[in-house]
Amino acid sequence: MKLAIASDHGGVELKSALVNALANIAEVEDLGPSDKTSCDYSDYAVKVAMKVSSGAAEFGILICRSGIGMSMCANRFQNVRAALCSTTEAATLTRQHNGANVLCLGADTVSVEYAVEIAKAFLATPVDEDERHARRRWKLERAQRFSDASGLMRDDPEVFAAIEAQTIQEDTEINLIASENTSSRACREATGSVLMNKYAEGYPGKRWYSGCLPVDAAEELARKRACELFGADHANVQPHCGSAANMAVYFATIKPGDTILSMSLDQGGHLSHGSPVNFSGKIYNIVPYTVNPETETLDYDQIEKLAMEVKPKILLTGASAYPRTIDFKRIREICDKAGCIMLVDMAHIAGLVAGGAHPSPVPYADFVTTTTHKTLGGPRGGMVLCKDQWAKALDSAVFPGMQGGPLENIIAAKAVVFREWMLPEKKGYAQQVVKNCQVMCKTVQDRGYRIVSGGTDNHLFLVDVKKTKGITGKEAAAALDAAGIVVNKNTIPYDTESPFKTSGIRVGTASVTTRGMKEAEMIKIGTWIADVLDNIADTSVQERVKREAKELVAKFPVP
Numbered sequence: 001m002k003l004a005i006a007s008d009h010g011g012v013e014l015k016s017a018l019v020n021a022l023a024n025i026a027e028v029e030d031l032g033p034s035d036k037t038s039c040d041y042s043d044y045a046v047k048v049a050m051k052v053s054s055g056a057a058e059f060g061i062l063i064c065r066s067g068i069g070m071s072m073c074a075n076r077f078q079n080v081r082a083a084l085c086s087t088t089e090a091a092t093l094t095r096q097h098n099g100a101n102v103l104c105l106g107a108d109t110v111s112v113e114y115a116v117e118i119a120k121a122f123l124a125t126p127v128d129e130d131e132r133h134a135r136r137r138w139k140l141e142r143a144q145r146f147s148d149a150s151g152l153m154r155d156d157p158e159v160f161a162a163i164e165a166q167t168i169q170e171d172t173e174i175n176l177i178a179s180e181n182t183s184s185r186a187c188r189e190a191t192g193s194v195l196m197n198k199y200a201e202g203y204p205g206k207r208w209y210s211g212c213l214p215v216d217a218a219e220e221l222a223r224k225r226a227c228e229l230f231g232a233d234h235a236n237v238q239p240h241c242g243s244a245a246n247m248a249v250y251f252a253t254i255k256p257g258d259t260i261l262s263m264s265l266d267q268g269g270h271l272s273h274g275s276p277v278n279f280s281g282k283i284y285n286i287v288p289y290t291v292n293p294e295t296e297t298l299d300y301d302q303i304e305k306l307a308m309e310v311k312p313k314i315l316l317t318g319a320s321a322y323p324r325t326i327d328f329k330r331i332r333e334i335c336d337k338a339g340c341i342m343l344v345d346m347a348h349i350a351g352l353v354a355g356g357a358h359p360s361p362v363p364y365a366d367f368v369t370t371t372t373h374k375t376l377g378g379p380r381g382g383m384v385l386c387k388d389q390w391a392k393a394l395d396s397a398v399f400p401g402m403q404g405g406p407l408e409n410i411i412a413a414k415a416v417v418f419r420e421w422m423l424p425e426k427k428g429y430a431q432q433v434v435k436n437c438q439v440m441c442k443t444v445q446d447r448g449y450r451i452v453s454g455g456t457d458n459h460l461f462l463v464d465v466k467k468t469k470g471i472t473g474k475e476a477a478a479a480l481d482a483a484g485i486v487v488n489k490n491t492i493p494y495d496t497e498s499p500f501k502t503s504g505i506r507v508g509t510a511s512v513t514t515r516g517m518k519e520a521e522m523i524k525i526g527t528w529i530a531d532v533l534d535n536i537a538d539t540s541v542q543e544r545v546k547r548e549a550k551e552l553v554a555k556f557p558v559p
């Protein structure tokens, strides 16, 4: 058992006595001070708290005259539960109930002999795993979700109100927006870190500013982990968003006026794939492909025919609203035949690819672009993966081609998330997202709703509410929103409604799966969706579902 111990000048004597008395119980690391020269207790509390917070030590002991300042300081660290004890009873109880891991002692309030007894009781008592105590310990940790932005409560209450509202929204609603997920605490820590203070134009080792060693380390980790996670030759982690990632590939490879063959927006493609209102549609000659009107799935023969006709410079696959597996091998064959660059935009499915629940485009594509915040669950941002031969052109397209300084805090958060994907606890997540999606989709389908393409292979499905109920996607999304279920209206292939109204809704399961929901919950949610849409004008149904949904999500807290 590793034990870190420290004091201020007022606790040096008691500390020495404890170091000796505990030497045969624990592996004691004395973090100072070594004499009675006046010092500041917080400096020493931080040393011990960092050891315990990081897991380098299992326990800590902190001593000052009262023990109070030490406990206040240590408790500011995550994973630290510091308890000021003046009796052996208190030490035993705080271990059992609170799972305290740092013992604070007041040198003025306990004798040396009794302090040794307190410490021995503290170290010998196991944490009580009883449900009641476990729940309370969990709520204690959970308080951090509300304290995270608590500095703003005083400094900027207006901005704090927005953060608080989002926190409550996440806690109480069922989020089925297919392009969203729920980030980990670690990801948010990196996002809010001091790395945001640094200008770092250029790339690790080749920056235009001094002082870039810390951000170089973070960016190098992000690049390395991205390549490892996806099996890519090269990664550029600087694009600020998914659209910028696509822009970088266009800038690296083709000229204004060149032809891109891509899926049109109203069929499931993305704005940055050539929509006339987007830069991509204004700069390049876009030839759109569509899905097969019967099957509503990609028609590879049609794509091949078009590719041979128009000879695009880039064939772009990947979508924002396509519920089926994409055959990247087939797309590669088409690209080889037509002599064009293969670009896959896996923004939506990147998490499924990372987790092995969708075939990877990386072995086939010249470039793979992605966002890092959709199924991947990381910070809002973009990334490009490419084959070695394109690395230089890609990097210069991003900087100095289209961006200035990269967002190194976001890049660090990308690194955090890439590592999370390689951890054992992430195993099975991507498969569960797909399983959940299929179960919810089937539940809605069994209630008579027409599902675009008849089902789903990935994290999202599209419901044709117009055909089924004669309502628009806009009306459906509004009714569901009133019932605490958040989806978005979405065009479906060959939609007859305007993009503002649409005939469909898009439903995704990444976020609810992150919260730990499984098949049983998907059946409940699918049933609620059908209940609300069956009774679109009945607000009592919406109220009932909202109540039940709130009860359900309370059992599945967001990270």
Ligand SMILES: *Cc1c(COP(=O)(O)O)cnc(C)c1O
Binding pocket: 179, 240, 241, 242, 243, 244, 269, 270, 272, 318, 319, 320, 345, 346, 347, 348, 371, 381, 382
């Ligand atoms: C979401 C998305 C993007 C880009 O997203 P940003 O909002 O620019 O980060 C790009 N491509 C596809 C297919 C997407 O779904």
